[in-house]
Amino acid sequence: MNEVTVxxxxxxxxxxxxALVLLTGFAYMTYAERKVIAGIQVRRGPNRIGPLGLLxxxxxxxxxxxxxxxxxxxxxxxxxxxxxxxxxxxALVIMAVIPVAPDWIVNGYTVRFVVxxxxxxxxxxxxIGSIAVYGIVLAGWASDSxxxxxxxxxxxxxxxxxxxxxxxxxxxxxxLAQSMSLRDIVHAQEARGIxxxxxQPIGFLLFFITGLAELNRAPFDMPEAEQELTAGYFTEYSSxxxxxxxxxxxxxxxAVSGMVVTLYMxxxxxxxxxxxxxxxxxxFSAKVFFLLFTMIxxxxxxxxxxxxxxxxxGWKFALPVAMLNVLATAIVLVYVM
Amino acid sequence: xxxxxxxxxxxxxxxxxGAVSKDTRPGYEGYxxxxxxxxxxxxxIRDEYGYEYLASxxxxxxxxxxxxxxxxxxxxxxxxxSLNFKVQAPRDGEPEIPSLVGVWQGADFQEREVYDLYGLRxxxxxxxxxxxxxxxxxxxxxxxxxxxxxxxxxAKPFKTRWPEGSVYRIEEKNRxxxxxxxxxxxxxxxxxxxxxxxLYALMRGEHLPEHQRINTDEIIVNMGxxxxxxxxxxxVVVKLDGESVVDLKPVxxxxxxxxxxxxxxxTWLMNMPYTDRxxxxxxxxxxxxxxxxxEKLIGSKVPERAEYLRVLMVELNRIANHxxxxxxxxxxxxxxxxxxxxxxxxxxxxxxIFEATAGSRMMCNYMRFGGVVRDLPSRxxxxxxxxxxxxxxxxxxxAALDEIETLLTFNEIIxxxxxxxxxxxxxxxxxxxxxxxxxxxxxxxxDLRRADPYSIYDRLDFKVCTRPNGDVYDRYLVRIDEMRESxxxxxxxxxxxxxxxxxxxxxxxxxxxxxxGESYGRVENPKGELGYYVVxxxxxxxxxxxxxxxxxxxxxxxxxxxxxxxxADIVVILGSIDIVLGEVDR
Numbered sequence: 035m036n037e038v039t040v041x042x043x044x045x046x047x048x049x050x051x052x053a054l055v056l057l058t059g060f061a062y063m064t065y066a067e068r069k070v071i072a073g074i075q076v077r078r079g080p081n082r083i084g085p086l087g088l089l090x091x092x093x094x095x096x097x098x099x100x101x102x103x104x105x106x107x108x109x110x111x112x113x114x115x116x117x118x119x120x121x122x123x124x125a126l127v128i129m130a131v132i133p134v135a136p137d138w139i140v141n142g143y144t145v146r147f148v149v150x151x152x153x154x155x156x157x158x159x160x161x162i163g164s165i166a167v168y169g170i171v172l173a174g175w176a177s178d179s180x181x182x183x184x185x186x187x188x189x190x191x192x193x194x195x196x197x198x199x200x201x202x203x204x205x206x207x208x209x210l211a212q213s214m215s216l217r218d219i220v221h222a223q224e225a226r227g228i229x230x231x232x233x234q235p236i237g238f239l240l241f242f243i244t245g246l247a248e249l250n251r252a253p254f255d256m257p258e259a260e261q262e263l264t265a266g267y268f269t270e271y272s273s274x275x276x277x278x279x280x281x282x283x284x285x286x287x288x289a290v291s292g293m294v295v296t297l298y299m300x301x302x303x304x305x306x307x308x309x310x311x312x313x314x315x316x317x318f319s320a321k322v323f324f325l326l327f328t329m330i331x332x333x334x335x336x337x338x339x340x341x342x343x344x345x346x347x348g349w350k351f352a353l354p355v356a357m358l359n360v361l362a363t364a365i366v367l368v369y370v371m
Numbered sequence: 372x373x374x375x376x377x378x379x380x381x382x383x384x385x386x387x388x389g390a391v392s393k394d395t396r397p398g399y400e401g402y403x404x405x406x407x408x409x410x411x412x413x414x415x416i417r418d419e420y421g422y423e424y425l426a427s428x429x430x431x432x433x434x435x436x437x438x439x440x441x442x443x444x445x446x447x448x449x450x451x452x453s454l455n456f457k458v459q460a461p462r463d464g465e466p467e468i469p470s471l472v473g474v475w476q477g478a479d480f481q482e483r484e485v486y487d488l489y490g491l492r493x494x495x496x497x498x499x500x501x502x503x504x505x506x507x508x509x510x511x512x513x514x515x516x517x518x519x520x521x522x523x524x525x526a527k528p529f530k531t532r533w534p535e536g537s538v539y540r541i542e543e544k545n546r547x548x549x550x551x552x553x554x555x556x557x558x559x560x561x562x563x564x565x566x567x568x569x570l571y572a573l574m575r576g577e578h579l580p581e582h583q584r585i586n587t588d589e590i591i592v593n594m595g596x597x598x599x600x601x602x603x604x605x606x607v608v609v610k611l612d613g614e615s616v617v618d619l620k621p622v623x624x625x626x627x628x629x630x631x632x633x634x635x636x637x638t639w640l641m642n643m644p645y646t647d648r649x650x651x652x653x654x655x656x657x658x659x660x661x662x663x664x665x666e667k668l669i670g671s672k673v674p675e676r677a678e679y680l681r682v683l684m685v686e687l688n689r690i691a692n693h694x695x696x697x698x699x700x701x702x703x704x705x706x707x708x709x710x711x712x713x714x715x716x717x718x719x720x721x722x723x724i725f726e727a728t729a730g731s732r733m734m735c736n737y738m739r740f741g742g743v744v745r746d747l748p749s750r751x752x753x754x755x756x757x758x759x760x761x762x763x764x765x766x767x768x769x770a771a772l773d774e775i776e777t778l779l780t781f782n783e784i785i786x787x788x789x790x791x792x793x794x795x796x797x798x799x800x801x802x803x804x805x806x807x808x809x810x811x812x813x814x815x816x817x818d819l820r821r822a823d824p825y826s827i828y829d830r831l832d833f834k835v836c837t838r839p840n841g842d843v844y845d846r847y848l849v850r851i852d853e854m855r856e857s858x859x860x861x862x863x864x865x866x867x868x869x870x871x872x873x874x875x876x877x878x879x880x881x882x883x884x885x886x887x888g889e890s891y892g893r894v895e896n897p898k899g900e901l902g903y904y905v906v907x908x909x910x911x912x913x914x915x916x917x918x919x920x921x922x923x924x925x926x927x928x929x930x931x932x933x934x935x936x937x938x939a940d941i942v943v944i945l946g947s948i949d950i951v952l953g954e955v956d957r
């Protein structure tokens with residue numbers, strides 16, 4: 035076997051595993067969300083299908099597949115079909131650059147626990163993350179429905195506004211690590227012996243909050259505000275096409291949690307991770323679970339902001355603070371350290 | 372409203388000689404105003420006599436006299452009995468009387484309702500369309516000569532199902548085939564409704580002159596009747612400029628079942644369970660209002676213990692209703708059900724009391740003319756009844772309210788989303804006949820339990836809660852305050868209630884001999900003034916049975932409240948008004 039084949043097979047295996055993990059993760063995220071929120075609301079949540087309701091996601095999947103797939107008469111057919119795909123593909127590939135454990139040398143062969151170690155990983159995250167919004171806008175436009183349209187427009191405005199603060203709050207770790215590769219950022223946190231969330235508390239909070247806004251999660255779930263827009267941009271979607279939007283949303287939750295963990299919470303770092311690298315996967319997952327739980331918790335607790343309040347928060351607060359944070363970090367790095 | 376320089380004691384008949392006369396029919400009271408002087412008299416009643424609040428407008432069809440009558444009830448904000456004045460019009464031809472929307476904004480929907488159900492036109496009404504029935508409906512359903520197909524004797528198809536042994540379905544021969552009567556030359560297959568088109572044209576401003584119509588990117592959106600947060604099959608047509616509301620018109624009637632027509636077919640007592648279905652979240656209060664109206668006519672005296680039981684149930688009901696209202700309001704603010712479920716926990720316990728006492732959790736059917744139907748049971752949920760209620764009132768409910776206050780009242784998001792949203796100024800609230808928490812949140816201390824005390828409220832110590840700002844947040848706070856006051860009332864009731872005694876005035880009976888006359892019974896329901904206007908002609912069933920539904924009339928101002936706010940606020944403002952569609956559409 036020549037080297038190229040090895041690389042291709044290696045990447046294919048890792049990509050397959052990643053996709054599988056994410057899809058299963060999505061299924062159980064829906065379950066976890068329902069269970070956690072049920073707990074918050076003094077209910078029991080799903081408990082009928084399988085032990086503790088653990089087969090509920092499977093039943094939901096079957097249900098989604100068997101539902102009638104409807105399309106509004108006035109819809110733009112091509113775009114209507116394309117939109118869920120455009121939304122879900124980036125969600126799946128975004129995790130490709132995130133390392134989940136340190137390198138592991140087995141029988142002289144180095145296993146890298148990352149699908150592709152890009153030297154511009156941070157840029158990749160931003161670029162791919164923004165593609166998903168096209169799906170949302172197209173879905174809103176192609177549905178030929180006013181609710182969808184408004185959901186789509188809100189979403190565009192929201193994502194564009196928060197993209198700036200979101201991107202700027204990635205700059206802190208980049209400056210500290212002096213690299214855009216996510217592996218280097220994790221290494222930098224290891225070398226400094228401290229997670230960047232403690233060096234960059236403002237950046238960390240901003241990143242998490244704007245991340246929620248990027249995800250359209252509560253309390254920023256404007257585009258799909260149930261109370262006003264029934265379901266926002268996917269009002270007209272049903273069956274598996276709806277399922278794909280649903281999937282994209284949950285996988286993006288996992289992806290954004292993964293980004294926060296990598297940039298600010300030391301990625302896979304933890305005790306004995308260098309002695310036995312696969313342990314990193316456990317540390318990484320634990321941190322991701324913690325963040326996912328926090329997101330669900332927020333959804334179960336807080337009401338929604340209004341659209342104009344959201345915008346003014348994004349432009350008048352998040353963006354200036356993020357810029358000042360970058361500026362301060364740069365000044366400290368250059369003149370103080 | 373201009374305050375009169377000196378209190379007018381002059382009688383209306385002297386003030387307007389010739390135009391106003393006393394209503395002298397036996398059992399009737401108030402004045403009869405001639406139609407051409409109506410606006411002038413109404414303005415005087417409002418400004419000079421101080422009856423600033425138009426509580427109720429309704430029609431009555433006196434078919435034997437060939438007259439349609441419109442009955443108005445106006446109240447003083449300082450309290451006291453309401454003033455009742457009437458206008459009569461011939462029922463043939465196209466009867467028309469002047470509209471009072473210019474005097475009282477609150478007449479808007481109510482006049483539309485009278486027009487819709489009686490075919491009486493109101494000249495000068497800004498938007499006289501049908502409101503409960505659909506635009507193409509043929510006929511005026513509340514008129515006495517309009518027979519409801521399949522239900523009223525002449526229109527019943529079942530008289531002779533087997534004439535001379537031959538079998539045919541009389542429905543096929545019925546001129547009301549398929550329950551619909553078509554006008555001449557009408558073909559239902561080629562018909563396309565223009566009811567909505569009329570409404571949209573109005574929203575687009577097509578009635579305005581050309582130069583005032585500007586074509587911008589405004590869109591007209593239908594919210595409802597199938598929408599997750601319109602609290603039922605309610606529909607608002609909104610004109611939007613981006614996210615901002617430019618104009619809004621409510622559309623209702625999807626749950627219309629002609630409750631009043633049914634009520635006029637039923638015997639007096641048979642209406643009692645029907646009232647439960649109006650505002651199905653506060654059935655006890657509905658029972659109470661109807662019982663009061665009919666008791667006024669019968670003249671029965673309610674025994675002491677029954678009065679206490681009534682107030683006990685009604686106040687528990689108020690708490691249950693407000694818990695639900697607040698839960699839904701927070702839900703409309705986008706909280707994912709959590710606060711609602713916390714509040715539902717307490718509401719369940721109240722419903723347990725209803726279930727143990729009346730037999731049903733929501734459709735209680737608990738009150739009768741002259742008392743209540745059952746005494747308290749000895750045990751609720753394996754606990755002594757009084758212990759259970761005392762524990763709930765003294766411990767659990769105050770704790771729950773404290774919990775709401777800590778978790779919600781000072782929540783930053785709730786405050787930013789509700790403070791300054793949907794402001795209703797006090798003046799407009801009175802003029803627009805707002806009632807209940809909607810009125811009191813605008814700083815008007817008007818509560819029928821104090822203003823015109825009924826039952827035993829005159830001996831109970833409680834405060835009329837008001838808040839000054841009239842926005843969504845204040846409506847939320849007023850509800851919390853009112854629950855605290857209700858707890859105070861409940862404690863007094865539990866303390867003073869006679870341990871035993873009769874719960875009915877005399878024997879309980881199925882049919883009541885109700886003397887001729889009219890009566891307006893009103894209670895302060897959780898949602899506002901709930902009034903029942905009943906007319907008896909001595910028959911076993913009411914001649915007229917009208918419900919002054921607070922949810923319905925409170926919606927009059929929805930358009931004004933929402934203008935200039937964002938789409939998301941519509942839902943919140945609607946939630947803060949707290950409507951139940953069973954009552955809006957009747």
